[in-house]
Amino acid sequence: MSSSPHTLTPGSSVGSIMLLVLAALLPAIAAYYFFFGPAILISLALASATALAAEALMLKLRQYPVKFFLSDGSAILTGWLLALSIPPLAPWWLVVVGTGFAIIVAKHLYGGLGNNLFNPAMVGFAVLMISFPATMTHWPTPLMLAQHPISIGEVLQYYFSGALQGVNLDAVTMATPLDTLKTQLSLQHTVSEVKNMPIFGSFGGKGTEAIAAMYLLGGLFLLQRRIITWHTPVSFLLALTLVAALFNGIDSSRYASPLFHLFTGGAMLGAFFIATDYVTAPTTPLGKLIFGTGVGLLEYVIRVFGGYPDGIAFSILIMNAAVPLIDAYTQPRVFGHDSGVKS
Amino acid sequence: MRTLHKFHGGVHPPQHKAESNGLPIAPAPLPKRVIVPLRQHIGAPAKAQVKVGDHVLKGQMIGAADGYISAAVHAPTSGTVSAIDLHAVPHPSGLPDLCITIEADGEDRWIERQRIDYKTAVPDAVRHALRDAGIVGLGGAVFPSYVKLNPGQQAKIKTLVLNGAECEPWITSDDMLMRERAAEIVEGIRIMAHLMQPDEVLIGIEDNKPEAITAMQSACQGTSFEVVAVPTLYPGGGEKQLIQVLTGKEVPSGQRPINIGVICSNTATAYTVHRAINHGEPVISRVVTVTGNVQKPQNFEALIGTPISEIVRQAGDTSHYIMGGPMMGFDLTNLNVPLTKAINCVIAASPALFPPKPAAMPCIRCGQCAQVCPCNLQPQELYWFSQSRNFDKARAYNLFDCIECGCCSYVCPSHIPLVSFYRFAKSEIVMQDREKIAADQAKERFEFKKQREEREKQEKAARMAEKAAAATAAKAAAAASGEMEDPEAAAKKAAIQAAVERAKAKKAEAAALSPSPHPSPVEGEGAKNTEPT
Known part of the structure; x- marks a missing residue:
């Protein structure tokens, strides 16, 4: 005996949604591997293992059915999103600490799947950014610029010993395009001068712009599969574009173009994969638009005027805190009513 | 061609119409x-x-x-x-x-x-x-x-x-x-x-x-x-x-x-x-x-x-029966019931046709339910309020506009029986409302009773005072027999005085009672109070 409806959408489950999102990340991961070498694969594997272990531990401690919840794929997704946000060539503990904090503190101490207020991957990122700022700036050099293409053996060596024999770390890592731009602008160079540096590509950074394009592709796939709605990514990217265009229009020698902002840093990853996280984003259409706009604006403000080269994590965390309020004030009009919520 | 309009949401469950519309009635x-x-x-x-x-x-x-x-x-x-x-x-x-x-x-x-x-x-x-x-x-x-x-x-x-x-x-x-x-x-x-x-x-x-x-x-x-x-x-x-x-x-x-x-x-x-x-x-x-x-x-x-x-001549592995359609119908385990005017369909269900529902996961706020709700409700919010028994909020978010069509449950990737939660919340709210009305009426009756007892006490005191006054007046009249006024007139005056007091008290009481919002039931303490004393 069960109550109606007696039939459910075939094949729809939390696990299948998470799997589709993971699948949508694959093109970007492939591009990452192509442009920056094998380090990202090690990072993703380590993040996955840590996420599953931390999830299992917390489920066990909270006396939840471990296998049932472990198979939903949400922990692995958190691990992947964090691994894709931090430097892939890093000591092993960086990704382990970040992922562990994300799952244990940001997710389970807030009530587990569906209950966390803040995006776990972004909490993990923020903790690492604040605790290990130096390590968080060692990004791998694009292979086409590297004097020494790093091998998978060397990646593992660096991961577990923290050093590379016979290779200077500076030979395989460098600052990100956003970081470089920020530093160079503070040295009184103009945007066009800075963008002539070899690290910059046609509109973003070399390699990173291709990865950003792949995030965009994956995001379009999620839109097509109706896993996400257009509201968040469109408002996010539109807000970022408009504010970047405004400042770029005022002084193009000090403010980079909108296209540059769209295709560098975590903009595309954030717009399609992080700001769209169901649990920590608004559920109403208008709420999503407000949320996306807020993240887009904050992202720009932190990037250009703040202390960090990129602002995706902090802008999302700030907006996460506003989600209950946004939802409460953006309830859509109900059928047969004049307004959404009765006072 | 007539211009058609759209309602919000909706779903496309497999139709399964061809099975039964191939043969005449x-x-x-x-x-x-x-x-x-x-x-x-x-x-x-x-x-x-x-x-x-x-x-x-x-x-x-x-x-x-x-x-x-x-x-x-x-x-x-x-x-x-x-x-x-x-x-x-x-x-x-x-x-x-x-x-x-x-x-x-x-x-x-x-x-x-x-x-x-x-x-x-x-x-x-x-x-x-x-x-x-x-x-x-x-x-x-x-x-x-x-x-x-x-x-x-x-x-x-x-x-x-x-x-x-x-x-x-x-x-x-x-x-x-x-x-x-x-x-x-x-x-x-x-x-x-x-x-x-x-x-x-x-x-x-x-x-x-x-x-x-x-x-x-x-x-x-x-x-x-x-x-x-x-x-x-x-x-x-x-x-x-x-x-x-x-x-x-x-x-x-x-x-x-x-x-x-x-x-x-x-x-x-x-x-x-x-x-x-x-x-x-x-x-x-x-x-x-x-x-x-x-x-x-x-x-x-x-x-x-x-x-x-x-x-119904069912085939082998029928597990139960659905009266009505799969989206809004209800289950029966045996068919020892008569056909009524309301029954438009009987579906013999087997595990193959209607697989048991998977265990529910927590709500991940994906919002698919809100996207398919024909009433443009926010089912994920209603679920949250219903399961936490936050009924005032559920009502404020228009729970009673839910038509229980089942679209939300149908698409829920967490397989939460959302409609069951809404039915539960609705019946709880109706019960609470009923209890509140009953409690209000009981309170009103109690107030009436208190007032009546108070009034009766006062009236008794007034009667006593009246008697005493009459006695005193009679005494005084007897003492000054014939000098001032006759004792009968004095007693009458006192009685009139007491009656005026009574009428005043009654008037004040009526004024206090009249704005009562709920009419009291015909039977019970409240009704007795309306009788003249």
Whole structure:
């Protein structure tokens, strides 16, 4: 005996949604591997293992059915999103600490799947950014610029010993395009001068712009599969574009173009994969638009005027805190009513 | 072409219509015994008009409409009343209800049938006939039609909508009836239109029923009735949804379509209206889809009261039965229940056709439920408030606008039985409201009692004082006998004084009581207080 409806959408489950999102990340991961070498694969594997272990531990401690919840794929997704946000060539503990904090503190101490207020991957990122700022700036050099293409053996060596024999770390890592731009602008160079540096590509950074394009592709796939709605990514990217265009229009020698902002840093990853996280984003259409706009604006403000080269994590965390309020004030009009919520 | 409108959301569950609409409607065999529930409609149950041992004829009224919102029930075949008692009925509650059992005599002999010339009869006489013919909405809600077809104080009826959408999967009873008896349905619509005098008559049929659309179109030729093919989208056959699709109007929350000048009725109901008025035949049978895990899925025209077990020949691994469609129907574990006017479909369910639902996961706020909700509610919020028993919030987020169509549960990736939570919350809120009213009334009664006791105390004191005053006055008069005034006058004066005091006190009391918002019940402490003391 069960109550109606007696039939459910075939094949729809939390696990299948998470799997589709993971699948949508694959093109970007492939591009990452192509442009920056094998380090990202090690990072993703380590993040996955840590996420599953931390999830299992917390489920066990909270006396939840471990296998049932472990198979939903949400922990692995958190691990992947964090691994894709931090430097892939890093000591092993960086990704382990970040992922562990994300799952244990940001997710389970807030009530587990569906209950966390803040995006776990972004909490993990923020903790690492604040605790290990130096390590968080060692990004791998694009292979086409590297004097020494790093091998998978060397990646593992660096991961577990923290050093590379016979290779200077500076030979395989460098600052990100956003970081470089920020530093160079503070040295009184103009945007066009800075963008002539070899690290910059046609509109973003070399390699990173291709990865950003792949995030965009994956995001379009999620839109097509109706896993996400257009509201968040469109408002996010539109807000970022408009504010970047405004400042770029005022002084193009000090403010980079909108296209540059769209295709560098975590903009595309954030717009399609992080700001769209169901649990920590608004559920109403208008709420999503407000949320996306807020993240887009904050992202720009932190990037250009703040202390960090990129602002995706902090802008999302700030907006996460506003989600209950946004939802409460953006309830859509109900059928047969004049307004959404009765006072 | 008519411009159609859209309702919010909706889902496309697999239709499963082809299973049962390949064969014509077959008459179900005459049962040996029929069990006729007295409650087959919304409102008060019918009042039994026969007693055990009575012989009844086919079509004879055995239960009369009791009150305004009620409808009659009739003997589906001729025979002898063998019992009037509680019997299992097809109802989600699973509770038995009062039924009249008739042992069929096999003759199936009709009572004398009287047709009505609705064009010359006064509308009230036609409505009266509909009530006595037991006509109720056959789309599932079983609301008495004569009530619906009474415009009352309403101004002009703009649109009469005939609902032939049949949006629930598996069900094909309306489809088959429209295909086979379109002309009779249209006759019924004529009667309805005559009663309501609408500006337009629209017949909405989902576009997955091309045969029914064609049949109805040709039957409507020469009339002003318009057959409109509406997109197949569940719950497009919901009354408010169909009205929105056809007219673009939203029925305001808590109101009925008639408030916006629209009447909506099922096509199968129109058929019964025709049978009742033009042939004098009350509702004693209906078309029911028997499908799912059965040997031969098909539609049957079966007598009301036929044990459903006699209509359903299920195949091997049937686990249970669904009354109605898979989206809104309810489960039965056995078929020892009679067919009622509300049952349009019986689905034999097997684990293969209706796999057991997976265990529920926590809500991940994906919002798919909100995207499919035809009422534009936020089911994820309502779920949160319902499961945490935050009923005030649930109500504020318009829980009572939920039509329980099941779209939210259907798409929920966490497989949360959302509709069950809403039903739970609704019934809890209704209970709480009832308890609150009862508590308020009890409080009011208590206040009355306190006041009465206080007043009685005062009155007693006043009487004592009066007596004392009279005695003193008499004494004084006796002492100064003859000098001042006579003692009788003094006593009278004192009595008058006391009476004035009493009247004043009473007036003040009445002023204190008059703004009471809830009238106290006729019986009980409160009522006693209104008696003069």
